[in-house]
Amino acid sequence: MNAKYLLIIIGLAFAGCKSTGNYEVHLLGPDDSSHHLITAASEDEALDFVNEYEESHGSMKIIKRK
Numbered sequence: 274m275n276a277k278y279l280l281i282i283i284g285l286a287f288a289g290c291k292s293t294g295n296y297e298v299h300l301l302g303p304d305d306s307s308h309h310l311i312t313a314a315s316e317d318e319a320l321d322f323v324n325e326y327e328e329s330h331g332s333m334k335i336i337k338r339k
Contacts, residue, residue: 294339298322301332312338 296319299307310333313319319335327333 294337297336297338299334299336300330301334307334 296313296316298310298313298319300310301307310330311319311322313322316335316337323333323335
């Protein structure tokens with residue numbers, strides 16, 4: 274019975290941890306390398322960052338993470 278309660282407690286603990294994903298903005302290097310700049314909570318936030326800084330920083334890409 275203790276194992277059953279332990280599994281229920283663990284299940285409840287992770288029930289509220291739904292990940293909606295996040296977006297990483299990477300600066301592109303000359304040899305197809307990239308450098309992680311920021312992690313944004315939404316695609317709009319990542320796009321705002323790219324639109325604001327791409328001219329001064331160079332080419333960037335957005336990668337969706339789960």
